[in-house]
Amino acid sequence: MERFCDELRWEREQRNVSIETICAVTKISSRYVEALESGDYAELPGGVFRKGILRGYLNVLGLDEASWVEKFEASLRASGNAGTHTENWAEFAENVRRTRVSSRPQTGVRWLGVAGMFALLLLAGWLIWTLVLHRRMEFAQRFRDTGSVQRSVSSNSASASPAANGHDTNSSIAP
Numbered sequence: 001m002e003r004f005c006d007e008l009r010w011e012r013e014q015r016n017v018s019i020e021t022i023c024a025v026t027k028i029s030s031r032y033v034e035a036l037e038s039g040d041y042a043e044l045p046g047g048v049f050r051k052g053i054l055r056g057y058l059n060v061l062g063l064d065e066a067s068w069v070e071k072f073e074a075s076l077r078a079s080g081n082a083g084t085h086t087e088n089w090a091e092f093a094e095n096v097r098r099t100r101v102s103s104r105p106q107t108g109v110r111w112l113g114v115a116g117m118f119a120l121l122l123l124a125g126w127l128i129w130t131l132v133l134h135r136r137m138e139f140a141q142r143f144r145d146t147g148s149v150q151r152s153v154s155s156n157s158a159s160a161s162p163a164a165n166g167h168d169t170n171s172s173i174a175p
Contacts, residue, residue, distance in 0.1 A: 004075035005039035008057070008068075012037070015061055026056035033057065041079055 012022070019037075023030045032053050035043035044050045051069065058068050 003039055004071050005037050007071070009037045011061055011063060017061060022057055022060050025060050026053075028053050028056055039075070039079065041076055 012019075019030055019033050022028065022033055032044055035041070036053060036057060041050075044053060051072075054069065054072050055065055058065050
């Protein structure tokens with residue numbers, strides 16, 4: 001039986017597909033495609049990423065995934081690289097979980113911020129309301145003041161008539 005990597009390379013060459021084309025279509029780094037074709041499985045990322053690279057490669061070539069993935073896993077076990085990345089993957093996932101829990105901000109601090117923003121909004125609303133109400137009161141006071149000034153002016157103008165000044169209105173007529 002031929003090696004898996006040699007069969008994979010042969011299938012690619014038969015279809016006249018370049019490594020650059022596979023990389024462009026799948027967005028997989030050329031070093032991973034070359035490691036897959038050379039059988040250097042230790043250079044591939046572990047876990048689901050390794051199978052994802054293989055599946056992308058197979059999709060570009062139009063090969064049956066199920067049979068080729070089985071061949072790949074058999075080749076992986078034969079090379080001795082099957083279990084090494086699984087343990088590292090589990091350790092990586094556990095490290096991610098631990099750091100996420102410890103780096104989360106406390107919810108009490110968030111609620112304190114929300115309460116502070118609410119208090120600022122209330123204060124701003126109260127200040128605006130007070131200023132608007134104060135201006136209305138000033139306007140009403142000015143209106144009252146101008147109304148009393150106009151009344152006093154009209155009463156003063158009535159008292160400033162010629163008769164009130166001691167002039168006889170009929171005396172200006174010549175006899």
